[in-house]
Amino acid sequence: MGSKSAVVVFAEAEPRRAFRDAGLTDHDKSKRLAEITLGATAQETGLLTLDLAVWPDSGIVCAASLPECEVVCSRELARYRPSELTEWILRLANGRGAYAVFMHSAEDWAAFAVWSDGALVRSLSMNPSSGVMEDMGEHLPFEFPFWEGERSVRNEPNYALPFHPIDFGNEALREFFGFVLEGREDELCFDLEEFEVPAFRAVSQA
Numbered sequence: 001m002g003s004k005s006a007v008v009v010f011a012e013a014e015p016r017r018a019f020r021d022a023g024l025t026d027h028d029k030s031k032r033l034a035e036i037t038l039g040a041t042a043q044e045t046g047l048l049t050l051d052l053a054v055w056p057d058s059g060i061v062c063a064a065s066l067p068e069c070e071v072v073c074s075r076e077l078a079r080y081r082p083s084e085l086t087e088w089i090l091r092l093a094n095g096r097g098a099y100a101v102f103m104h105s106a107e108d109w110a111a112f113a114v115w116s117d118g119a120l121v122r123s124l125s126m127n128p129s130s131g132v133m134e135d136m137g138e139h140l141p142f143e144f145p146f147w148e149g150e151r152s153v154r155n156e157p158n159y160a161l162p163f164h165p166i167d168f169g170n171e172a173l174r175e176f177f178g179f180v181l182e183g184r185e186d187e188l189c190f191d192l193e194e195f196e197v198p199a200f201r202a203v204s205q206a
Contacts, residue, residue, distance in 0.1 A: 002105030003166050003181040004055035005173065006078040008089070010096045011069035016178040016188070025198065029065035034200035036092065037061045037072055042200040051181070051192035053199065062197040071197060078102040081134045082113035082123045089115050099176045103169035110169030112176075114140070126168075128160040142175040143168075 009015045027044075034042040038061050045060065053062035053073050062073040070092075079085055082100055089098045093115060102125075103110035111125035111134070122137035145151050146163045153159040170180045179185075179192050 003110075003170060004104050004106075005073075005169070005181065006075050006102050007054045007071065007073045007173075007177070008077060008085075008098060008100045009069055009071050009177060010093050010098050012096050013068065015069050015097075015099055015176055017068075024067075026065040027198065029070075030063045030198050031200065033065055033070055033072060033092075034061040034063040034198075037063065037074055037077070038200065038202045040202035043203050045199045045201055047196040048199050049193045050179070050195040050197060053197035054181070054192075056199060060199050060201050062199045064197045073197065078104070078111075080109075080111065080125050080130075082111050082125060083120055083134060083136060085113070086115065086120050089120075090118055093118075101169060101172045101176065103166060105166050105182075108165055110165035110172070112169065112172040126161060126165050128165075131160060140175075142171055146171075 031042055031044065042061070048056065048062055055075065056062050056073055058075055060074070064071045077085065079102065082102065085100065095118070098115040100113045102112070107127050107129070109127035113123040114121050120136065122140055123134050125134040126132045139147060146168055149162070151163045151167060153161070153163055167183065170183045174180050174186070174189065179189050
């Protein structure tokens with residue numbers, strides 16, 4: 001499967017903690033969140049473990065309203081320029097912070113963005129064919145090892161970027177949410193298969 005993600009999380013506090021302390025999912029609020037994302041009435045199709053929910057099938061939105069955060073996953077949210085989502089993000093954030101991580105290993109593309117206090121504060125998107133497509137705001141601490149050469153690409157002298165975007169994207173997942181799709185897990189990572197997210201699709205109109 002590789003690393004594929006299209007996940008946005010809204011949280012008052014650190015989303016990594018919110019995932020670890022997650023309580024029961026509010027089904028009604030989750031459905032409303034899915035309907036806002038779909039722009040249509042939604043029906044639940046079942047539950048997906050988080051490793052599958054972060055990249056659901058086209059037309060499916062995985063949404064979970066938890067006590068301390070809300071999670072939305074949809075391929076249609078993935079943007080080469082995450083800043084394009086700002087209006088939608090701020091409408092749903094209601095004053096909370098928002099965190100997005102998008103990536104697709106087939107094209108070695110990764111992007112992430114952070115919104116806080118009603119504004120986009122950091123956005124980065126890159127792949128080797130297009131280079132850096134968006135780079136807004138100051139580097140966050142977890143980025144430093146990448147930009148300072150500690151995670152440089154080895155054995156690929158002609159690689160177009162200073163590090164692999166997929167490695168970077170997985171580190172963003174670890175930093176924000178406490179899990180990785182590929183790479184080294186640490187003691188703070190949780191098991192994605194133990195976390196289930198409701199999946200929804202738009203109701204067909206007769």
